[in-house]
Amino acid sequence: MNSLEWRVTASLAAIYAVRMLGLFMILPVFALYAETLPDSTPFLAGLAIGIYGLTQAIFQIPLGVLSDKIGRKPVIIGGLLVFALGSVIAATAHSMWIIIVGRAVQGMGAIAGPTMALAADLTREENRTRIMAVIGMTIGLSFMGGMILGPLISQFHGVGVPGIFWFTMILALSGIALVILAVPTPARITRHRDAGIIKGYLGTALRNIALLRMNAGVFIIHLVMTANFLVLPAIFEHELALPRAEHWKIYLPVLAGSFLVAIPMIILAEKKQQIRTLLLGSTLLLVMAEAGMALGHTQIDWLLAAFFLFFVGFNFLEATQPSLVAKYSDVSTKGTAMGIFSSSQFLGIFAGGFLGGMINHTWGETGVFVFSAIVVLIWFVIALQLPQPTFYTSRILKLDPLLLSDPQRLHKELLAVPGVKEVAIAADECIAYLKLDKASLDEAALDAFSPPSA
Template structure:
């Protein structure tokens, strides 16, 4: 990657982080803050957290499609302005309902799909997968930063200061779009990075992908529901003021990361992704049951919290990989868009349903509810087929080869190691799935312009 591509990648990753910080910074502090508002109830507090996910899910796919028609930058700038406006409403709110409104408007600035599409417009084909990986990594980094910075920022200026900070981050994102990121030479629909309307029905009819959508929905449902009660438990059971909650989050995140990374590597390198997915799903159930039975005991609570994040980190990392494996080359970008929308719907359900359960049955009820829901996901996951471990590849082609697309398709499939081919004449590229262990790289290179 050249310096321009690295700059574009870093800038778009920063923009992607803005919306995620808008969600994650509030998670560890809002349950305690809600107790100070006169019209607050546990159910309403859950709605305030979850409504962000609902509006993200509703607007993500339409805004991605809109960016194909009017351009990426106008949609991204407009989305960030909407996000900033929602942040202002939430920061100035003196009632729970106004915070709900502000959070809903924040989520309407759903710029993930246009951001990924802009990356695909600006980054050369051979480097696009790396850029997508960097932007995807932003989610995990944003989560850890948000969980640690949220309590610290709220201690300095209260929870409203978090909303003011996210407003400033939104304007920083707009500045990056306007002044740092170049305009793409042309706007195209990218099958690997964009949501294409014509492929929605195909992606939605794939049974394995539907199961993955259920999985990410439930994973984020239970994560959100847990954080409706965990901050209050850390304060009441551990005696930690909000500003010191990072002393719990930081070692738990580091400890769970250290153990989950080897599992992630094993899943891919040793092709054990399906059994490890099932095992980590069982681990989540164990963690939820431990929290339900032992949340009044400090040691059990911390052990269960740590176990939860070992499973969560693994599943958060491997589920997108499985979506790519279960998708064909035409529907990968669209499938990832639906998967992301399912994730945000899970955040909404976790806030709304978790809040109602918390209102009726307290923390024990929330953890038991989460265990049952993860149990449902385990039953669904048992029906997942064994995935193929093919890699995605984008191949730049000599434009003259597209004079006979059928012949080109046949010849590419005849190259050893090439398993799937989709041609994009408008981009002069082929989207491939390949078996790296059997690939005839020289045979593939013969199709590129440099070899023509």
């Protein structure tokens, strides 16, 4: 990548991380903070955590479509301003209901789609997949950072949870400065099939049964993750007598250790084409972890072992499910499928807060873990019907403009190249979206379709 692409990637990854930190920093501390508010109940605490996901899911696709019409940067800046406003509302609130309003407003700043589309507008086709992967990695890094920073910031000179909301406001304003000062304005706006939601493909993506199963999977694992954090911080503090300022001593080794265990699994899934098998195994690992926490959450050894198992499975699924969405979608609908998948993830966060809060209010901590085990088991049954995916490589090929005079003939000729499995031609971008079998690909024949200087 050239220097401009590195700058764009770093800046947009930082902007993307702002949103995710705003969600993840709250998870390990909010349930304990809610206990100090006079109008709080376990249900309202869950609603406050989860409603961020609801408004994210509602506004994500419309804001992505809007950015196609009025530009990426105005939508991103507007979304970050809305996020900052929600942070201020939540930071100054002394009522659970006002915090819920603030969290809902935060979620309205749903800028993931425009951010990815802006990255595609500003970078070359051959580097786009790599750049999207780097930006996507910020989700995992934000999760680890948020789980550790949340408890630390909340205890720093007594700033508490309001201090976290003020911090996320500062992050949002910093993101706006990055958009204005560090990110160029694209010369033109293009609707990218691999990096954005195309309205005309929504129906196709929603009729794909394998993709619907993947949407159910990301919904359920984020439901369970959110529900867990409605009760785990209180267990650590009240039952295990661990002060909240020291909760990071659990999160850091568990998250880092589980990530290290998950990495070989991720490599094995792709290199040995065992992704479906390991997905099912990781799902069963989550069932075991939830059952372990339900049965042994008053014993620190049992709890930590189950907590560790949960994040081994969760980290593997979080990393590989987007890969499966790309494998199950065709080349034209990949971006749209990923947008729906992301909305399902945020809906799962909302459902985890909403349902987890209700169950915690009625049946307590054990009820939350039992419920989580049941819904993950449901996902396992759903996942059993997933077909074996094809392990093709996605590529974007820059086309010789002279060949676009007859797109139908060009489509047939590209499909005739050994190793080319799927083709979608985007004449307005002068590119072709491909799925390739690299083992049998004729690179020389494929290169013949590109302009001489490409």
